[in-house]
Amino acid sequence: MSLSSWLTRHAQNAVGALGTLSRNPVATALTITVIGIALALPAALGVLVQSGRALAGGWADVRDFSVYLAPGIALGRAEALARELRVNPGVESVRVISADIAVTELSKDPGFAGALLALEANPLPHTLVVRPLVSMDSAALEKLGAEVQKANGVDLVKLDLEWAKRLSAVLDFLRRLGLITGGLLIAAVVVVVGNTIRLDIQNRSAEIEVAKLLGATDAFVRRPFLYLGLWYGLLGGLVAMLILLIGLWALGGSIARLAGLYGSNFELGGATGSSLLAVLAGGVLAGWGGAWTAVARHLAAIQPKIA
Amino acid sequence: MIRFDNVTKRYDGAREALKGVSLHVEAGELAFLTGRSGAGKSTVLKLIALIEHPTRGTVTVDGRNLGKLKDREIPGFRQQIGMVFQDNKLLADRSAYENVALPLIINGTGQREIGRRVRAALDQVGLLDRERYPPRTLSAGEQQRLGIARAIVSRPKVLVADEPTGNLDPDLALEVMALFKRLNEVGTTMLIASHDLHLVEHFGARRITLTGGQVLDVTAAPLTASTGAVSP
Numbered sequence: 001m002s003l004s005s006w007l008t009r010h011a012q013n014a015v016g017a018l019g020t021l022s023r024n025p026v027a028t029a030l031t032i033t034v035i036g037i038a039l040a041l042p043a044a045l046g047v048l049v050q051s052g053r054a055l056a057g058g059w060a061d062v063r064d065f066s067v068y069l070a071p072g073i074a075l076g077r078a079e080a081l082a083r084e085l086r087v088n089p090g091v092e093s094v095r096v097i098s099a100d101i102a103v104t105e106l107s108k109d110p111g112f113a114g115a116l117l118a119l120e121a122n123p124l125p126h127t128l129v130v131r132p133l134v135s136m137d138s139a140a141l142e143k144l145g146a147e148v149q150k151a152n153g154v155d156l157v158k159l160d161l162e163w164a165k166r167l168s169a170v171l172d173f174l175r176r177l178g179l180i181t182g183g184l185l186i187a188a189v190v191v192v193v194g195n196t197i198r199l200d201i202q203n204r205s206a207e208i209e210v211a212k213l214l215g216a217t218d219a220f221v222r223r224p225f226l227y228l229g230l231w232y233g234l235l236g237g238l239v240a241m242l243i244l245l246i247g248l249w250a251l252g253g254s255i256a257r258l259a260g261l262y263g264s265n266f267e268l269g270g271a272t273g274s275s276l277l278a279v280l281a282g283g284v285l286a287g288w289g290g291a292w293t294a295v296a297r298h299l300a301a302i303q304p305k306i307a
Numbered sequence: 308m309i310r311f312d313n314v315t316k317r318y319d320g321a322r323e324a325l326k327g328v329s330l331h332v333e334a335g336e337l338a339f340l341t342g343r344s345g346a347g348k349s350t351v352l353k354l355i356a357l358i359e360h361p362t363r364g365t366v367t368v369d370g371r372n373l374g375k376l377k378d379r380e381i382p383g384f385r386q387q388i389g390m391v392f393q394d395n396k397l398l399a400d401r402s403a404y405e406n407v408a409l410p411l412i413i414n415g416t417g418q419r420e421i422g423r424r425v426r427a428a429l430d431q432v433g434l435l436d437r438e439r440y441p442p443r444t445l446s447a448g449e450q451q452r453l454g455i456a457r458a459i460v461s462r463p464k465v466l467v468a469d470e471p472t473g474n475l476d477p478d479l480a481l482e483v484m485a486l487f488k489r490l491n492e493v494g495t496t497m498l499i500a501s502h503d504l505h506l507v508e509h510f511g512a513r514r515i516t517l518t519g520g521q522v523l524d525v526t527a528a529p530l531t532a533s534t535g536a537v538s539p
Contacts, residue, residue, distance in 0.1 A: 005416075006415075206396075206398070207398055209396075210397075210409070211413065213356070213390065213396065214385065214390075214413055215382045215383065215384070215410065215414065217379075220382075220413060304358055
């Protein structure tokens with residue numbers, strides 16, 4: 001068979017499969033809506049996890065830890081230690097708060113102002129505020145804290161690991177939830193498409209039988225059904241994209257307002273081009289996979305016969 | 308062209324449909340396979356079309372031992388033989404043109420060539436003016452002729468037909484048989500299964516009679532037949 005015949009045959013199958021769908025508009029619309037919803041849910045969860053990561057970045061200050069230098073240590077030593085920490089790959093930034101600045105800040109608090117005046121000397125040490133990278137897990141954070149504690153001139157490292165652990169656990173949970181939900185819903189798409197194709201194979205069993213009798217190869221018989229699955233997946237993916245975009249548009253404003261009431265600047269992230277493309281590709285793969293599953297199981301059972 | 312050597316066919320848990328059948332149809336010959344219902348006619352055709360496989364013995368078509376064909380070679384073999392069925396096996400939701408074009412689409416013929424050959428085949432069976440009609444709008448005779456057009460459109464060397472006149476009245480049956488005769492005259496080897504002895508005798512071709520799964524009788528090839536070595 002020449003390349004042009006091969007291409008023509010594929011084009012005919014692709015268009016023919018689209019024609020099959022258009023001849024049953026209601027059934028087709030229901031099927032692709034189900035596929036679209038099934039694909040949109042994990043995609044929406046993906047957007048939520050992305051937004052959660054961004055939020056984690058916004059909450060970076062909860063991961064900050066303070067390094068108190070011993071009384072009497074010179075400011076120069078504090079700045080030298082800050083420089084050492086800044087080159088650490090797990091550290092995002094280091095801020096030096098001198099004892100003078102610290103006491104000035106503290107004196108602005110009416111509760112402490114009187115007490116500070118009664119003191120002859122500044123009781124506060126020089127302090128470093130270290131911001132670790134968001135990607136650091138609690139174990140790495142603990143290790144970093146222990147290393148800093150050993151540094152010369154350091155009196156105390158105050159590290160709140162509970163917050164870091166909680167945040168890390170929430171993000172890990174969301175990521176796993178996304179993977180499990182995504183896997184289950186993709187499997188659901190495969191089943192939906194597979195079942196739809198199975199019914200189509202049954203409805204066209206006479207045609208398949210005649211084609212095999214006339215010498216049709218398995219590939220020839222299989223191809224229209226694979227294109228059918230591909231169209232289901234592609235159209236379902238488009239519906240999922242639409243649901244996702246409409247959903248994000250409809251919920252984005254109200255979520256931002258709600259977060260604002262709690263003093264957070266949290267916003268639902270928009271669907272990126274690559275995430276939309278992933279939804280579409282997931283739909284196509286799931287549709288094609290479902291069709292292949294059905295075809296592999298049911299086509300072999302239809303064999304030509306003469307009465 | 309078609310040779311059965313001591314072929315036995317036993318269906319699962321059933322009696323033997325063919326018992327040591329040997330027969331031979333020469334290239335370019337028109338032969339009839341006759342016998343009562345259950346004599347084994349359809350089994351012979353099923354073995355030729357590779358719908359069934361012999362329990363014992365060898366079936367050879369156009370020099371190919373069918374028992375040695377691999378599964379992936381079966382479609383290619385079926386593309387090379389024409390088959391006409393008693394129930395036509397036409398696709399109800401396709402036009403006459405699309406039905407006849409199916410074997411050419413299957414074997415990858417180009418669109419332009421398909422158009423030319425389908426119209427030629429429809430013309431040959433007198434249905435050119437019906438190309439857009441679906442089979443249900445055609446008469447029984449026209450449907451049978453449409454089935455023949457589909458069988459000949461890919462110009463097979465061998466054409467087998469299973470009771471092609473079984474559902475037709477005598478006049479239409481004669482018309483269809485005359486069409487087979489004309490196709491045979493241009494060199495197509497034909498084996499036609501029919502229980503209608505009067506019709507078979509009318510055409511005077513060689514007749515292989517089966518009974519109880521065995522060859523009962525083989526008439527001599529008529530002088531007018533294109534060739535026809537008598538066997539077994």
